[in-house]
Amino acid sequence: VQLQASGGGLVQPGGSLRLSCAASGFTLDYIGIGWLRQAPGKEREWVSYISNTGSTYYADSVKGRFTISRDNAKNTVYLQMNSAKPEDTAVYVCAARHWSHATYDYWGQGTQVTVSS
Secondary structure, X not given: OEEEEEOOEEEOOOOOEEEEEEEEOOOOOOEEEEEEEEOOOOOOEEEEEEOOOOOEEXXXXXXXXXXXXXEHHHOEEEEEEOOOOHHXXXXXXXXXXXXXXXXXXXXXXXXXXXXXX
16 A cells, blocks of 8 residues: 655745645545645645545635646546745645544655745
8 A cells, every 4th residue: 555646846936836635556436535744843734635525625724826626547636836936935745534533544645746946
């Protein structure tokens, strides 16, 4: 069972980036995926979540700018980041949980996102 996050990098303020979270060893049919981030010196922050049925949720700080989506055929969840801000700079991680569980069961490694000119 593995979650592989990718797509991070350097983006200018106002720019866009798409993160991917690829799952292996299990299917996403009954799984919700969340994105969380942690900036240096700050606590980990929840960013977004997509349920197994496709319902989406966003932190207020990213609402209207980020879009989470899933492609079950590719076993992958995406986080489209638009209108990036310097405060979005962080290590982004994805995590998976069965729809019936209250906490995450699996965690991926992080991918660094840096928003800077």
